Amino acid sequence: MPDHDSDSLLNRQTKRRRVDIGVKRTVGSTASSTAAATTDNIARAKAAIFSAMNSLSSHSHHGSDNDSMECSVVQPHGGPGVVSAGDSESKSNVLRKLLKRANSYEDAMMPFPGTTIISQLLKNNIAKNGGGPERGERGDRVESGFPGSGLSNASSDAPQEDACSNSSQDSTPQECLSPFGRPPGLATFDIERLNDEHLRAKRARVENIIRGMSHSPSVVVPAASRHERDHEMDGERDLELDCPPRQSQQQAPSSPRGGEVCSSSRENKRKQRLPQQQQQSFTQLVCQRKEQKQEERRQLKLQLEDMQKQLRQLQEKFFQIYDSTDDSEHTDLHNDIGNMSEDSPGRSDTGGDDRGGDDLRSDNEMADLDPGHFLDRARALLQEQALLADTEKPRRDGLSRNKGQGGPGSSMHAEGKQLAETLKQELNSAMTQVVDTVVKVFAKPPRPTPQQAFPPLSIPPERFPAAVNGDNPNFHTTNQRLQCFGDVIIPNPLDSFASMPGIPGPTNDQTEALPLVVRKTPSEHHHQSSAVGAHGGSHHPALHPSSLSASMGFSPPSFRHPFPLPLMGYPFQTPIGPPTVYPGKDRTSPDSMDLPRETTSLRTKMASGHHLGHHHRSCSPAHPGSTAESLSLSLIKSECSDLQDMADISPYSGSNIQEGLSPNHLKKAKLMFFYTRYPSSNMLKMFFSDVKFNRCITSQLIKWFSNFREFYYIQMEKFARQAINDGVTGAEEMSVSRDCELFRALNMHYNKANDFEVPDRFLEVAEITLREFFNAIVAGKDVDPSWKKAIYKVICKLDSEVPEIFKSPNCLQELLHDSRGILTNRFLLGCPMDSAL
């Protein structure tokens, strides 16, 4: 095909010449403009949310460092103007601020771990609230009730100053600076009374809201959020609708700066899909959860510290008592006093009651002089464990006593106990270490591998001091906490992502959402199509939110995927996995044929991502494929600099609306191409109603069709030239049938599994296209760099209506009249949740 080659060369030379036609500009414009308006509106709110989330997440990461006030960044744009907005807006702001305060208070409250944030919050509110008399005017400005904005860290941030300055206008500086600084209700008491009723009402509202949110992730979404959700749905389906007042109000706070950030960050690349969604309510939920986690974390840390202290003390005691044992175990190195003390650090300091010399001596005696003593001890221990009476060897007991063990008459008994306890303690210590590790992982982002990072405290596996009872409570508590944590942590180990350089905070926010997602995922149309290959094992839960939750329940913790995050942004129905885990050889269904490819392509982008490789490598060697996949996905999101999109991440995507395009969507798009080559963005929205549209999604879909067209026209040109080369003289001589090579090529591309009956109309269009190309080439028009333009113009008019069935999220199943995929998937995946088709 010399011609073609030269042609492409020509094109290349004159590149950038505008070849495209006015195609679709008209149709698309309406749609796009509408869509644009909608997204734009939403965008601001998103940006706001994003920033809030971001700040929160960063807060959580550094929280342990007591950088706590980072949370104040929550509302970068939260100037005075914000406050003046509508009712709902101020409410949301108030909430945010409340949450903010909660964070601050959390630090302050540390000594009272048991206290709830809310109660403290409210108390403080009461105490402080008198500060702003004028506040009464605006009931909604509850934030004024929290003059403690600057409370935990005055230097922390500017944003906080906003709130601070706000209140300072009305109240004294002290209020602003020191929440605890002045005795509650002194001068302000009267004032407070004036506003008492009002404040009560306010508090009640706030409390209710917070309570509702804090109850559980699954909780009923507050009215506000529900509305939002509804609105979102409306927005998707009917873009013409104006935003309800609420919406616009909510957007108000974020408008200016959110937009800026958004656009600036967007400049880098056109990024990908990022799910978009709920706004205020989500933010609130996220914040709340963050708070809760943070508090838990802190408490846990405190307890751990206590435990460690106790452990040290116990250790000391232990060394005091069991020096000999330790020594003998440790070797013969310690034959004399000096060595002993060395071996047991801290012991010399604290322990030094009476035993110093005696102990040592006894050690010597035991080791050298009286080996029998040792045996006695061991026996005693055994006896203890066997619940035998220690009276068996009164004599030896006495001996040991004489030796200076210093124990009471029941030393044997005590010893046995202690040894038993020691064993327990070892287990405990292990647990402690684990807990500690976990906590650290959470607290400090830049921690690579939790596993090895055992606390320095790490007491050698030798024996630990007998666990005094006092120790146990803590231990139990810790354990319980750990378990509780587990529920939280496991679903969103994301925090570990935080440790990765390339990953921005926002990513973590998504994590937060996970638990929520899980709950809300009825998953209606999973496994629409087939696709999946063979063994269920290949499926990775991480890519399937609902299945994730489901599998979570059934899989042992160790199998839980460490990187669930990606699901948010990606595929739901994605059968994925095969390519990652299994090279794709064992794909059985014809349908699945194209899957690997799609999957691969999906992954391609991620793979192309810069930091990808080492990231997942370092992160979870255990799950190479899946990890890579999910991580990549997360990275993609991370990379997506579009703040709006980031803000779009929401936990509510579960039900019907997906936040990303799955391979099945791609498949569907391909099938749709048989009907329409130039779908408008509006049309796409209608036909992909199960996807939450944002700019990224729209762009991607458009890009898909663009790619489809590209391939289509390339094929057309190719075959046209081929026909010419073959000596065809008239366009009429050519036809496109289902048997012809051209069709096969096309079908292979768009309908690889061949499980869809290509409409005749497509054949006609293909034929027309082919002839157009043929004629154009024959006429020598291909010398014109934009010679295809005319053809495009013709072809774009040949779009036919896409059958209604394509509007159904489940259309693939119906179109492919193949339930195999569904059943297969369900079985293979062993995911009951998915049966909720």
Added chain:
DNA sequence: ATTCTGCCTG
């Protein structure tokens, strides 16, 4: 200024 498109490249 934004959106959409096609072209080229990987």
Added chain:
DNA sequence: CAGGCAGAAT
């Protein structure tokens, strides 16, 4: 198939 780009349309 996606990223990046440039051009055109709005």
